[in-house]
Amino acid sequence: MTIHDIIEGKKQWRAHMARVKSLPPDYQIVYREIQKYFFKVGPVALTEGNLLAELLDFFEQGVASGRGVLDVVGSDVAAFCDELIGDEPTHAELYQRSITAEPGGAGK
Template sequence: MQRYLFKVGPIDLAGPLLPGIVDFFEEGAAAGKGVLELIGNDVAAFCDDLVKDTPTYADAVQESISGRPGTDER
């Protein structure tokens, strides 16, 4: 998850997302659940769902490449 979120993840990971992830895992651990029980076998899909409504580094790169208005044209 860390590699995925740091490479592709949200621009503002330290915002409400990170504390929410920590709370999610703490609650799962308190209930005696393992990580894969909480997120499933597809870690990337879980991470995609976490960041689906937030701007990501991948979005920023794509916008800069496409030359959309509001970005530097190269």
């Protein structure tokens, strides 16, 4: 990764967060809680895909249609998160598999 890539990534992240700040307060709160959940769980799609960008697009559509955030995601936000990542592997699972696959790993 070059310095240019890092700078470009920061610019994209700042633009993304500016979009989040333009959401109504209830959407912002739920978005940040989902973001924390994903950062904690660590789905691979978070770093390799556009999971947060797609979530933000989904929220912006909800705002445009005049729906409340809980009408969009449901009353169980954690279940909504789990459904979004589905069977997507997490970084923790990949790490666990890697250490159990190594000779002399804990799983042997």
